[in-house]
Amino acid sequence: xxxxxxxxxxxxxxxxxxxxxxxxxxxxxxxxxxxxxxxxxxxxxxxxxxxxxxxxxxxxxxx
Amino acid sequence: xxxxxxxxxxxxxxxxxxxxxxxxxxxxxxxxxxxxxxxxxxxxxxxxxxxxxxxxxxxxxxxxxxxxxxxxxxxxxxxxxxxxxxxxxxxxxxxxxxxxxxxxxxxxxxxxxxxxxxxxxxxxxxxxxxxxxxxxxxxxxxxxxxxxxxxxxxxxxxxxxxxxxxxxxxxxxxxxxxxxxxxxxxxxxxxxxxxxxxxxxxxxxxxxxxxxxxxxxxxxxxxxxxxxxxxxxxxxxxxxxxxxxxxxxxxxxxxxxxxxxxxxxxxxxxxxxxxxxxxxxxxxxxxxxxxxxxxxxxxxxxxxxxxxxxxxxxxxxxxxxxxxxxxxxxxxxxxxxxxxxxxxxxxxxxxxxxxxxxxxxxxxxxxxxxxxxxxxxxxxxxxxxxxxxxxxxxxxxxxxxxxxxxxxxxxxxxxxxxxxxxxxxxxxxxxxxxxxxxxxxxxxxxxxxxxxxxxxxxxxxxxxxxxxxx
Numbered sequence: 438x439x440x441x442x443x444x445x446x447x448x449x450x451x452x453x454x455x456x457x458x459x460x461x462x463x464x465x466x467x468x469x470x471x472x473x474x475x476x477x478x479x480x481x482x483x484x485x486x487x488x489x490x491x492x493x494x495x496x497x498x499x500x
Numbered sequence: 501x502x503x504x505x506x507x508x509x510x511x512x513x514x515x516x517x518x519x520x521x522x523x524x525x526x527x528x529x530x531x532x533x534x535x536x537x538x539x540x541x542x543x544x545x546x547x548x549x550x551x552x553x554x555x556x557x558x559x560x561x562x563x564x565x566x567x568x569x570x571x572x573x574x575x576x577x578x579x580x581x582x583x584x585x586x587x588x589x590x591x592x593x594x595x596x597x598x599x600x601x602x603x604x605x606x607x608x609x610x611x612x613x614x615x616x617x618x619x620x621x622x623x624x625x626x627x628x629x630x631x632x633x634x635x636x637x638x639x640x641x642x643x644x645x646x647x648x649x650x651x652x653x654x655x656x657x658x659x660x661x662x663x664x665x666x667x668x669x670x671x672x673x674x675x676x677x678x679x680x681x682x683x684x685x686x687x688x689x690x691x692x693x694x695x696x697x698x699x700x701x702x703x704x705x706x707x708x709x710x711x712x713x714x715x716x717x718x719x720x721x722x723x724x725x726x727x728x729x730x731x732x733x734x735x736x737x738x739x740x741x742x743x744x745x746x747x748x749x750x751x752x753x754x755x756x757x758x759x760x761x762x763x764x765x766x767x768x769x770x771x772x773x774x775x776x777x778x779x780x781x782x783x784x785x786x787x788x789x790x791x792x793x794x795x796x797x798x799x800x801x802x803x804x805x806x807x808x809x810x811x812x813x814x815x816x817x818x819x820x821x822x823x824x825x826x827x828x829x830x831x832x833x834x835x836x837x838x839x840x841x842x843x844x845x846x847x848x849x850x851x852x853x854x855x856x857x858x859x860x861x862x863x864x865x866x867x868x869x870x871x872x873x874x875x876x877x878x879x880x881x882x883x884x885x886x887x888x889x890x891x892x893x894x895x896x897x898x899x900x901x902x903x904x905x906x907x908x909x910x911x912x913x914x915x916x917x918x919x920x921x922x923x924x925x926x927x928x929x930x931x932x933x934x935x936x937x938x939x940x941x942x943x944x945x946x947x948x949x950x951x952x953x954x955x956x957x958x959x960x961x962x963x964x965x966x967x968x969x970x
Contacts, residue, residue: 451846456836463840466892466902471847473809477855480806480862488860490697490711490918495743497868498696498944 444468506534507667507970510575510724517564517574524564524574528557528619531576535621535668538969544643544663546581547588548622556619563617572731573617578664578672580657581623582630583607583715584704592706593626593656595639596833607704608739609673609715609732616731621669624659629823630675630708631838632656633683633907636889639835646967647689647934651886654687654907656680657718661688664718667970671719671728677708678811679881679911681716682923682938686881689925689934691953691963692718693725694911696944697918698743700729701736706826709818710741712811712915721963722924722953726750729946745944756951759793762874763939763952766801770879770910773896781927781935782880785956788926789878792959794952799870799877803863807913808905810863813848813856814916820845864917871919876952877940879910881923885933910938920946922953925962934962 444464448455455463505513505527516522532550539545553576563569579585582592584603591597610620625643627635635658636642643662645651653662657674661684664672674681676694685692693716700715707713717728730750736742765786771779786796820842827834831842870877884894884906893900914921919940926937937956941949957963 447847448843453843453846455840455843459836459840463844466904467840467844469902470809470812470905471844474813474848474852474856477806477809477813477859478851480803480855480859482855482858482862485858485861487854487857488864488916491741491743493861493864494697494918494943495745497942498743498745 440464440468505530508670509721510572510670510719510727513575513670514572514727520564524557524560524619525554527574528553528576531621531669538666539668542644542646542662542666542668543641544624544659544666544668545578546591546623546625546640546659549585549588549620552587553619553621556614560617560619570615570617571727572613575618576621576669577613577618577728578621578624578660578669579610580660580672580674581626582675582706583610583673585610585620585623588623590623590706591640593628593630593637593640594834594838596827596830605704608701608736610704612732618731624663624672626658627655628835628838630656630677630680631819631841633679633904635684642889645688645886646970647932648886650888651933652687652889654684654886657684660718661685661690664688664690664720665967665970667966671717671724674716674718675705676714676716676915677712678815678908678915681718682881682911682921683907685718685923686936687886687934689965689967690718690720691722691725691922691924692716693729693946694914694921695729695733695946696920698741699733699920699944699946701739701742703736703738707822709815710822711818712815714915722922722950722957723751723754726754726950743944748947750947750950753947753951754954757793758789758952758955761794761876761952763789763794763796763876763878764799764870764874765796765878766804767798768800769804773899773901774880774883775885775896777929778880778883778885778935782937785926785937786878788960789956792955797874799874801866801870803859803866804913806859807863807916808909810856810859810916811912813852816841816845816848817853860916863913867917867919871942875948879938881910881936881938882907883909885929885935914940919943920949922949924953924956927962
């Protein structure tokens with residue numbers, strides 16, 4: 438399966454609609470960005486909690 | 501006839517107004533005349549509030565005559581078109597909002613500007629829905645980069661950057677979700693600040709991504725940015741994310757010297773994959789800071805290279821969550837780029853979002869550790885100067901990069917972590933395009949950041965250069 442077909446399949450699986458005439462352009466622009474999100478899943482983030490800026494930043498400002 | 505007041509700084513206008521050397525009405529009339537004469541070419545303004553501005557100027561004159569008036573009394577300012585201005589239809593850069601009713605109330609930041617005496621001159625064009633870093637807007641028009649028409653102004657606060665650079669207004673407000681104040685500041689050769697997350701209220705600002713959105717000022721100098729920040733910063737009961745942290749007198753803190761300031765450079769990140777001339781100017785800026793007495797050393801921030809993908813993993817779903825309900829049936833009138841991005845949000849899973857949120861913690865912990873050992877970080881604001889309008893990829897050294905990713909690579913880490921970041925001009929390429937230095941500080945320590953930037957601008961004159969015809 439080539440890159441564009443793979444991208445089409447990914448769009449279809451997610452229920453995303455991209456006009457057929459611009460699929461190649463959108464794939465060229467954004468498929469690498471979307472693929473790179475998968476890198477996040479492989480990172481060793483230990484047992485970290487999600488960041489809460491309203492709490493963390495104020496706590497550190499006070500400290 | 502123009503009295504030559506357009507082009508003066510916030511600080512100088514304020515000084516002349518307080519000394520009653522000029523009247524606010526003259527100042528505002530002069531700026532309106534400049535906008536009328538030149539904005540046809542710049543295309544920075546979405547809406548000019550002529551009558552309201554003249555009325556506000558007369559009120560400022562009356563207040564000043566009584567020995568009253570706030571710190572910005574009579575100073576004109578422009579506001580990005582996703583920030584509510586009472587009586588004005590906010591387009592958010594999109595034809596989808598063309599028939600929307602005018603705003604019934606000012607955003608909190610606009611109310612604060614007015615309380616400080618500033619005169620709102622109008623609203624500025626932007627990348628559609630603030631959803632992009634170039635400022636290119638096929639539906640409502642792309643502001644010209646005053647340094648090089650044909651090059652993008654940077655976005656999403658494109659009109660604010662262009663208006664300030666062109667001298668149409670001394671200061672403007674922008675919003676910054678992945679770099680949208682700092683990128684136009686960089687490409688248009690002006691100074692822009694993304695304050696700490698929670699430092700400035702977002703009440704009345706159209707959201708893009710709630711955990712990444714910030715409001716910040718653009719002006720031609722750090723001093724002017726400090727004066728505007730002082731007016732808009734501080735807790736707001738209308739915005740639950742706005743922090744109850746004391747607001748210092750930023751302008752008074754500008755006199756702090758650079759001597760002894762410790763500046764860390766994440767060289768492994770900041771000097772990889774950047775344009776050769778940007779590298780030269782940035783290296784020269786570090787030399788200038790050293791000569792001013794700063795201690796510059798390398799630091800390592802391993803997870804910073806993941807910042808842009810983490811912003812993607814957060815921004816797309818958050819924008820989808822904020823914009824779809826807001827747009828409703830208007831979605832069909834949104835331009836193709838923003839609509840595609842909202843569709844692509846469906847490809848970001850809960851696992852991606854959660855991993856991005858946890859990466860933020862990791863990156864923040866790394867940066868907190870680094871900022872315990874140094875006072876500030878320095879890196880370029882953008883790795884490239886302004887690309888041409890319509891350019892999708894750029895050649896940087898041996899590699900070809902997408903323009904969108906290239907523009908945001910150095911700005912996204914500080915939306916993720918909420919740390920304050922200042923963009924300021926640090927030179928020009930041989931073809932005359934601005935290059936920008938970015939300084940980053942500790943949470944809510946804008947005072948140190950602004951003082952360092954001001955010290956840099958005392959020793960250099962990059963921020964005083966003006967584009968041709970301004």
